[in-house]
Every structure is written in C-alpha cells, then in structure tokens.
Amino acid sequence: MCPSPTNHGHSRGYVIPIGGAEEKINNPDILKKFVELCGGKDANIVIIPTASKLEDTGERYEKLFEELGAGYTYSLPITKRTDAKNEDLLQHLEEATGIFITGGNQLRLSTILGGTPVAQTIRRQNAQGTHVAGTSAGAAIISQHMIIGGSTGIVPTEDGVNLAPGLGLNNQLVIDQHFNQRNRLSRLLSAVSYNPFLIGIGLDEDTAAFINADNVFEVVGSGSVTVIDPSDCDHSSMAEARRGDAITIVNLKLHILSAGSHFDINNKVANLD
Template sequence: MPSRVPEGAERGWIIPIGGAEEKADGPEILSRFVEIAGGSNANIVVIPTASRMRDTGPKYERVFKELGVGAVESIDFDTRRDAHEENRLVRLDSATGIFFTGGNQLRLSTLIGGTPVAKRLRLLNAAGVHVAGTSAGASFLSEHMIAFGDEGGSAIAGSVRLAPGLGLTNRFVIDQHFRQRDRLGRLVTSLAYNPFAVGIGLDEDTAAMIGPDNELEVAGSGGVTIVDASELEFSSMDQVDEGQPVCLLGLKLHMLVAGASFNLHTRKASAGRLRHSKE
C-alpha cells in the first residue's frame, strides 16, 4: 500500500515513461525529471535491476551527468539479500530523485518487492523524493502491475497477468511501449478485473508527469491513452472462458498528447496547453 504523506510534507512526483525516451538530442523527459529533482543540486540514484545488461546503470549515469546532475550513482540488486543491506538504504536516503530503468518488471518485483528497500522507497516518495521509471520501471511504480500479456486491441479473458508492484500509488495501472506494441487490449483487460484503477498507456518517448496533487500532464513526443473504468456499467469477465472476448460497457477513453492533462482524483481530462509542430 502507498505510504502516508507525513504531516507538513508533500508527496514526490511519480513519472512513468513509456520506454525508448530520448537521451541525447533534446532529452525533454529526462531533463524535466532532473529539474524536478533539483537540477545541478539533484542527487539521483539509478536502479538498473530490471535489466540484465551490465552497462545499463553506467549508461544512465552518463546521461544524467551530461544533464548537469551534481551527484548520480547506480545501485543494482542482484539478490533479495542486497535489498536488505543497510548501506544501500542509507544511499537511498540521500537521494532527491530515483530512476528505474527498463528491462523485465518481474525482476523488480521478485528481487525488490516486499524488502526493506521497497518499504524505504514508498516512505521516501511520500516524504517528497521524486521517482521515475522507464518501460519495465514504469510498470513497477504502482501497486497493480502488468506482469505480462498478449498484444492486440481486444479485451480477452486471461490475456494479461497482474502482479504486485512497488506500490507508490494504487490509483493507476501502467502499460508501456503502448501504441508501438498494440497493447490496448491487455490494459483494458487488466481493468476488467478491477475497475478501481485508471489505465495509463504510455507511448515510447512519452511520460506521465504526475505531481503531488494527482494531476497528470503529458510530456514527450508520443501520446498517453487513459482508460477510465470508474463508470463501468457491465463486465462479462466473470462469465466467459479464458481466451474469449470480454464485453465491457461504460468505459471512458482519452487520448492525450504533450500539454494535455488528466486529474487522477476527479478523473477529468483537459486539453491544457497543447504543443503543435509544423513542418
């Protein structure tokens, strides 16, 4: 469960990114994360645990240093024992921003879930530390995590498997590489199991910048698909066999681009300050 915000404090930003974010030529999303985390005074911890590639952590260290971050260090967790070590917890305590890389979200949940590190991360975010994640790292941020599922545009019973995530919030469930990998069906299916959460589908190089007030603003070059099932009138999920299409009535869908926003509390969308480009 999300940690309670201490009296007088403000929850840190939560920034899920759809993967393949620009890192060199005008890295808007990463630059905004750095700015929120303190700019040149930022102290960022990179957690590359989702990736099996040994250069992932150092790569993001270089990216953040090039963006002017004062201090940045990658901390990997190869075993659950690592997530109990006091020196790693102390390092997290000094961070103003924490960044989860992409890879496999089940590596994050199996190596970090339920450990002192997971608890500390929830407490830190509730106390004002900003947390971002890209691709698998984005999926892991919320309480409800899509572990894996089938691609396609239709809601199909049994086509998606959910697992517990980090639990910074229980307000949404994330899917990433959304348009590029045709993942609308599995996001909608995940909401058919439990319509409480808001479904957020993130295109590549696109982020949902979620502030302490639960206002989500889109940044980046792609789109964010919002699926709101709060007014769901009917679901046949309990009546169909696995592999069969699901009937859902009353879903609300929003397609947002950079500058548009969605309030996760009121569930109201706004075109906001849309940015248009012309050739």
C-alpha cells in the same frame, strides 16, 4: 496496498512512469525535466538498474543524468534480494532527491525488490518528497497492480493479461508501456475489466506522465498517453467469461493525451492546459 502516508509538512514527490525508449540525446525532454525537478545541479539521483541484465545500464544512466546537469548520481548494484538489505545502499536512497528505475524485466524487479528494505524505502521516500521515475519495466512496477505480460491487439479477453504486485506508489492506476508501438490496448483493457475501479494508463515510447502530489499528471514527450477511464462502467463480463473468451465492457471513457495535456486522476477529468 496504499501509497505510504505523508508526514506533516511534507508533500509527496512526483511519480513519473515513462513508456520506454525515452530520447536520451537529441531532445531528452523527459529526462531533463526529471533532473530539473530533482534539483538540477543540486540533484542527487539514485538509479536502480535491477530490471536490466546489462552490466552497464546503471553506469550509462549515471553519465546521462550528469550530462543533463545533475549534481550527483549513483547506481545501486542490486542483483539479488540480499543486496536490497544493504545498509550502505539504503543510505544512498535516503539521501536521494530523485530515484530512477530502469527498464528490463518486470519480474526481476518484483522478485528481487518486492517487500525488501529497498522497496520500503522507495515508498517512504516518495511520501516524504523524493521524486520517483521508472521507464518501461520501471514504469510498470510503479502501480499496485503490475502488468507483466498479455495479449496484443484490441479486444480484451479472459486470459488477456498477467498481473503481479508492484510497488504501490499509486493504487488508482494500472500502467502499460511501449503502448502503441507494441499494440497493447487489449491487455490494458483486460486489466481494467478485472476491477473497473482502476484507471488504465497506456504510455507510448518517449512519453511520460508526470504525476504530482495532487494526483494530476502532465504528459511530456513525443507520443501520447492513452487513458481508459472506467468510472462510469455499467458492466464487465470478466466474471462469467470462459478461458479465452472476449470480454464485454460497457460505457468506458477513452482519452488520447499528447504533450502538455493534463489528467486529474481523482476527479477523472482531462484538461488541455
């Protein structure tokens, strides 16, 4: 699934996966930058708290974005698939300058939103310039292939990752979150080994990749982004592996990028400024 095509005269909005546990009080650099991108006092930010089972998640982000200077915020009460067809809620999405998908359970997002008018509107709005950010589970669903579980550790294995379809706002990446905090290198490597076309992006907590319309991202936050670039990969043993086997992957590139670093997804180039 490719991202929705842009219309003539429109530039695609930013796509912003966040590794979870983003700082909200002392140095909320990520959320502040998101609000500024969305227009500051003119920002109209719609929150999708569907992944969370906590009733106040949407309300908390409404207040948080308002405190950071957003002009208008609204949380969509989507808890079942029929809600994702509500015309009033779709109208809010169509008027948004920014869409924020909260953390929680990835499968709540995909089973409730997948294929619905809300999902289609998010894709279309991003193609027309609306910025879309997601934290934790909300980050995972940004890509076409969404990680929903897997092993911890370093070594990739045949059964090291579980995947489900995501929103497809980017079809060149597979994204994992809480990355170093939860020791998730093995499952990201396992995901890349299925098809070494995909670039693996591992986001630490309080760390985001701000991906612009040219498919170049800047790292923002207090941690790092781990980039697994398989563009020169010579071999993956996934096809021959038996249940639980360790996987051989030959000739990968690995980048560890901290705040201010950039990565060109199309050209597979890391830059420090």
